[in-house]
Amino acid sequence: MAQKPVSPASKAKEKERERGHKDFDRDRKERFNEEKLVQRAGGRRRAGSNGRADVPSQVTVEGPMTVGEFAKLLHREASEIIKKLLFLGVMATINQEIDTDAMELIASEYGVELVVKEPVDEEAIDMLVEADNPEDLVARPPVVTIMGHVDHGKTTLLDAIRKSRVVATEAGGITQHIGAYQVEVGGRKITFLDTPGHEAFTTMRARGAQVTDITILVVAADDGVMPQTVEAINHAKAANVPIIVAVNKIDKPEANPDRVKQELTQYGLVAEEWGGDTVFVNISALKKEGLDQLLEMVLLVADLQDLKANPKARPRGTVIEAKLDRGRGPVATVLVQNGTLRVGDIVVAGTTYGRVRAMTNDLGKRIKEAGPSTPVEIQGLGEVPSAGDLFVVYDDERAARQLVQKRTNREKAEQMQTTARVTLDDLYRQIQEGNVKELNVIVKADVQGSVEAIVGSIEKIDVAGVRVKVIHRGVGAITESDVALANASNAIIIGFQVRPDTNAARAAEEHKVDIRLYRVIYDVTSELESAMKGLLEPEFKEVVLGHAEVRQVFHISKVGTVAGCYVTDGKLTRDAECRLVRNGVVVYEGKLDSLKRFKDDVREVASGFECGLTLERFNDIKVGDVVEAFKMEAVKPE
Numbered sequence: 001m002a003q004k005p006v007s008p009a010s011k012a013k014e015k016e017r018e019r020g021h022k023d024f025d026r027d028r029k030e031r032f033n034e035e036k037l038v039q040r041a042g043g044r045r046r047a048g049s050n051g052r053a054d055v056p057s058q059v060t061v062e063g064p065m066t067v068g069e070f071a072k073l074l075h076r077e078a079s080e081i082i083k084k085l086l087f088l089g090v091m092a093t094i095n096q097e098i099d100t101d102a103m104e105l106i107a108s109e110y111g112v113e114l115v116v117k118e119p120v121d122e123e124a125i126d127m128l129v130e131a132d133n134p135e136d137l138v139a140r141p142p143v144v145t146i147m148g149h150v151d152h153g154k155t156t157l158l159d160a161i162r163k164s165r166v167v168a169t170e171a172g173g174i175t176q177h178i179g180a181y182q183v184e185v186g187g188r189k190i191t192f193l194d195t196p197g198h199e200a201f202t203t204m205r206a207r208g209a210q211v212t213d214i215t216i217l218v219v220a221a222d223d224g225v226m227p228q229t230v231e232a233i234n235h236a237k238a239a240n241v242p243i244i245v246a247v248n249k250i251d252k253p254e255a256n257p258d259r260v261k262q263e264l265t266q267y268g269l270v271a272e273e274w275g276g277d278t279v280f281v282n283i284s285a286l287k288k289e290g291l292d293q294l295l296e297m298v299l300l301v302a303d304l305q306d307l308k309a310n311p312k313a314r315p316r317g318t319v320i321e322a323k324l325d326r327g328r329g330p331v332a333t334v335l336v337q338n339g340t341l342r343v344g345d346i347v348v349a350g351t352t353y354g355r356v357r358a359m360t361n362d363l364g365k366r367i368k369e370a371g372p373s374t375p376v377e378i379q380g381l382g383e384v385p386s387a388g389d390l391f392v393v394y395d396d397e398r399a400a401r402q403l404v405q406k407r408t409n410r411e412k413a414e415q416m417q418t419t420a421r422v423t424l425d426d427l428y429r430q431i432q433e434g435n436v437k438e439l440n441v442i443v444k445a446d447v448q449g450s451v452e453a454i455v456g457s458i459e460k461i462d463v464a465g466v467r468v469k470v471i472h473r474g475v476g477a478i479t480e481s482d483v484a485l486a487n488a489s490n491a492i493i494i495g496f497q498v499r500p501d502t503n504a505a506r507a508a509e510e511h512k513v514d515i516r517l518y519r520v521i522y523d524v525t526s527e528l529e530s531a532m533k534g535l536l537e538p539e540f541k542e543v544v545l546g547h548a549e550v551r552q553v554f555h556i557s558k559v560g561t562v563a564g565c566y567v568t569d570g571k572l573t574r575d576a577e578c579r580l581v582r583n584g585v586v587v588y589e590g591k592l593d594s595l596k597r598f599k600d601d602v603r604e605v606a607s608g609f610e611c612g613l614t615l616e617r618f619n620d621i622k623v624g625d626v627v628e629a630f631k632m633e634a635v636k637p638e
Ligand SMILES: Nc1nc2c(ncn2[C@@H]2O[C@H](COP(=O)(O)OP(=O)(O)OP(=O)(O)O)[C@@H](O)[C@H]2O)c(=O)[nH]1
Pocket: 148, 149, 150, 151, 152, 153, 154, 155, 156, 157, 196, 248, 249, 250, 251, 252, 283, 284, 285, 286, 287
């Protein structure tokens, strides 16, 4: 740390302070330093290599310290050190901090070896799983997330449960939306997370947060199992969270709950009466029917999990939601997962910290403390944390500040570097290092038949005990939700005759998720096998040049179909390879036959311009299709 030069005007003051400092000789901190020094020297002060009994031969520091502290450590007068610093061109007063480089130079002047020790890792507190005294463990309420397909009734169910069951209060039960709420059933509590859907669930998991104990999967009895139902199942399974199926809308005349049961058997969810172990409850969220039974089942499944926490432990948990409130500053809803959070506690959450000024529960009531599984809105953090950030209470503000500083720095450094992620190019090394025992894969393809064929063949792969595990499969374009799941589960995505949509491509880029696109099923297995054996030779890599949207089509005899296009990004070049994508599915791959602007043949068309084009031996072009131009580039071996 470079020192601020001291202005002459402040010199007198500094002198005074220096004098004061001498008087303050037996200051606690310095005494502490000295004791540390004595301890480190093996319990007694040794004579240094300098041959002077009053100077240690070696001192250990943990980072910057003030000149005064450092002088004490060397058993020298502060003024002496200040003089030496001056010779080094560093102007510092007794109370200013000097960095370890400066300390090293000074120490060497005295023939003292300076050992710089890594400071105590405050983060260790974060990671530390304190051994709970078994007597302190008490049952805690289960934390429930509701998932399911669009319009199957997730929000209606969350609202119905909230309205009918919110813990009664003298305030009349006016509920606040804080991102989670608690209900009471027969004297026991259940915590519900208020954001339905598996995206939020998986985003949180990607940040290392495991908050959900039970998932309620809502399936509309008139609609049956739909794509997002399957996604939700796979997201819950990937997180090892038990599923309770709520068959909803049974009030509808066309409701067919048995069909839902039947369809779900395909995904390993078999009802108890059919010999399985999945709990099914028929409900009508709209008519508030079957809710009591559903909640009882939640408690039953919770009992099987034996959920416990220690209210006396260091408080920790997860940020559920956070925002900047104009009047109150940053507010965050946190779920306490262990310990008891209290007003006045110093909390570190992700890359921010602060002292809890006030806590509000889901009924808008001010509370002073919150035990395990309780969601509370807290005020007092310095900045707005992110949903999914873990929080932990620190005893001392300085340590909290240092940790946040460290994390912020690391975050910056990480943004510069790519994170360690499973990619096919890197798979062999990761297997060798023992980082990968099972290769998680998501398979998306244009038709169900291809999905099954690919899954069937890759699940047979077994290279040196490493197996492929398909954690999600589906028909259609690769979506942002697929990328989120891959990110959370460290999976790679295999696309067969499909492409990632724009959001998915952006998310994959951001999180460094490996997406592999294929046209031949055999290539999928052979490439995976080669990658696992370390034989993958990434000779060529596809580089996307740009995209154009088809806005008009003309059928011209002898020429075929001419597409009037608008280049939306990048560029199109005459000699590029290209593919035609319709709703995320590749319908053609080949080359451009012609590329024109007005009547002229051109070599390339840039983003923001219109052009006309034809494809080699392909005429089935439709308005709304996307032309993706790309080239294959040789990849230099690393
Ligand atoms: N008849 C009937 N309709 C229901 C029931 N539950 C929900 N609905 C209706 O289904 C529609 C969709 O319900 P939502 O609760 O918004 O569904 P959702 O799953 O939250 O939908 P998204 O938030 O869009 O994913 C609404 O019109 C509800 O009124 C039910 O039990 N019976």
